[in-house]
Amino acid sequence: MAVTEVAQSRRIVTEIPGPKSRELQERRVAAVAKGVGSVLPVYVTRAGGGIVEDVDGNALIDFGSGIAVTNVGNADPRVVERSAEQLGRFTHTCFMVNPYEAYVDVCEALNRITPGDHEKRSILLNSGAEAVENAVKIARSATGRQAVVVFDHAYHGRTNLTMGLTAKNMPYKQGFGPFAGEIHRMPMAYAYRWPTGPENCGPEAAAMVIDQITKQIGADNVAAVVIEPIQGEGGFIEPAPGFLPAVVEFCRANGIVFVADEVQTGFARTGHMFACEHEGIVPDLITTAKGIAGGLPLAAVTGRADLMDAVHGGGLGGTYGGNPTACAAALASLEAIESDDLVGRAREIGDLMLGRLRKLAAEHPVIGDVRGRGAMIAIELVKDDKTPDTESLGKVLSYCHSQGLVLLSAGTYGNVIRMLPPLVIGDDLLNEGLDILADAFARL
Template sequence: MTTVQVSHGAQPDQVRHIRTEIPGPRSRALAQRREAALPAGLVSGAQVYVQAAGGGVVVDADGNSFIDFGSGIAVTTVGNAAPRVVERVTEQVRAYTHTCFLATPYEPYIAVAEELNALTPGEHEKRTALFNTGSEAIENAVKYARAFTGRPAVVTFDHAFHGRTLLTMSMTAKNRPYRRAFGPFAPEVYRAPLPYPYRWPSGPANAADEAFAHLELLVDSQVGAEAVACLIIEPIQGEGGFIVPPAGFLRRVADFCRERGIVFVADEVQTGIGRTGAWFASEHEDLVPDLVVTAKGLAGGMPLGAVTGRAEIMDAAPTGGIGGTYSGNPAACAAAIAVFDTIRQDGLLERARVIGARMMDELSDIARGHAAVGEVRGRGAMVAVELVHPGTNSPDPAAVSGLVRYCEKHGLLTLTAGTYGNVLRFLPPLTISDDLLAEGLGILRAGFAEGAYPSP
């Protein structure tokens, strides 16, 4: 086993340490203040409140130190408070915090655009526009596609998550909690089946062909290809449960779109910026999207999203039609530049592949001993287990909830996902040490053992 030494500077000690009950007294006090100040519908996964974080750990208000297997939902890919990010952001905010790029432009915005133009797949001429969030970037990708094609319709997929704004909520597949009570929804949004091999009714071998046939029927016969501006898909679905489409499916869909003049959009909000062991998950399929949307890991915890794509599409929007007051904030841009530098200089693409291989090996071994694990899947440092009632493929969200709480009480922070709420997903920072990674997986293994799930 290769041991990677990661420098954490003044960041928290890279150890797991539980000193109080979970949640501790300070976290409970903060929860009471929260209840009085925040709306009930605004919820959090963990019961603890953060005081510090860095490398592979999160420290709560009571001084408990947790192993981080969530990275702020794939945001702190280079580690929380990463030294280069902190340094560049500090330098930037000392110079100026904001001027609005639409009013008085600045160089960091241009530098981020140049990086993304160079890094996204394809050798064609590209342009990049910056925004604040993944949802905002997705909406603007649709705007670019509509301006370029003159068409209204948008095609998305089952199990997709694209955001919480009106349009992106309309594009998102899951009703609870994302859509329920918030309609009516945006028009001209259509949904095709995604090949979900583990759950495909006629078996995984048929998933790609049958899903593609449904897509053809939807676009050509029901909507009309001449009405479709863009098709948007996550190369690996995030909130949907880390569903990896069968090999070749994405290329087939991209070719289908180009034959019909439909803009092919890759939503790389969760998969992009090194998470899967490549800069973009599209690279694993030799995919060259027309537009690539990024956010989350782009700026090391600062709010930044982007649309990068073919120059002729990006140049189609009318003058003044794209932008926002905070879009491409200079501090966020400085953070993104530091993220690019950190991934390159610290070899984090390779690190993502190493982390992923170790997680897949350990989780697959756990699965062999527990019939509750329906499937282990993912790519790079983006791995998930789907839990089911033993002997069936019936989703078991209660088992996931139990494991999450067990892990939290023993010092491991994890996340859930999936249309049925039965997927446990792992997104550790790429700066996590080998020892913390192994210790976290050991806690998970103990959680399965104490849950007394039947063996296969």
């Protein structure tokens, strides 16, 4: 059987983690810095579709996608073939030394598929954090301003600047400061926790943000507003309706660059190619990574040509940015997304999951909120007064992991279960995974 032909069925033959995974974990502890964590220490031998197989012969249902990376699956044949073909030709020249066509092809594709019909430019990088950091550099260079506005519950990366942009201290920021300056944090339109109710959240939060920017910073000093159209690590928080359009309008009126961080939400994940399309938002700059290249490391900043071209020659780049093999994988991944209508598939996944999870919430008061779009779904666990319930989350995740379901946690308060299945997963595996989740809540 070829490596891409992974049987699409759950199989449990040992406890999880099994003996071979535990042996590897002992080696890991002796060799790998303990600051690198793992959600579930089962060691993978191969994966495909909606299944991850481990060294003990277990086959787990994948509701994580490597944190929204393997949207087209772990081993899409088109991605494998084009990557292997490129590897056979050359692995690296550095685009800044000797350029190559695949880099240009990916930039042309991004300029075509990202929101807006204006003239665009792109640059290719290695990681989401690097993309966000370069977006801030571009905005500052183009505007001549320094201040950057970000939001509560935000996550933007692990570099010094992007740690400063990130809201959550543990585990991302603790002990790593001091951070870059001229970063200003604003309230987020978090409908579930808005004091006057979700129906008031969008307009009230937007008015509060605009007022604080005007009074505390001065709009003329703001280079960029950076926001995730759906917050990822913060708990899959969808900005309340009307919030993003109001913020964008304020940015346009004041010459502020609006940056959509679509690192986790991009490439069909939410039922649109990009999440900002849900409210018709056209960002000035958009950052992408994760789902762009079928699992190979690649990231990008795409945006208005006048902004992207404002940076002096040599001011943008990096040794590995736009690696040729990653570019080949990205072109194959984009082909798969478009030809297989994975945007439509994400919507189908969302309809199935949200329907079942809302029924589950009606049965279990510990589920305070069910939210998300497409194949980016979360449930927030709370006690009677909306106090975050981290204890129940731990029990649910532990049971699901023991039954062979890969689930992730998230949220500023550590009480959100997030679900990011590959867009190529079958309905049978989706339903089986949700059955396991339902069993976990029944056992609470």
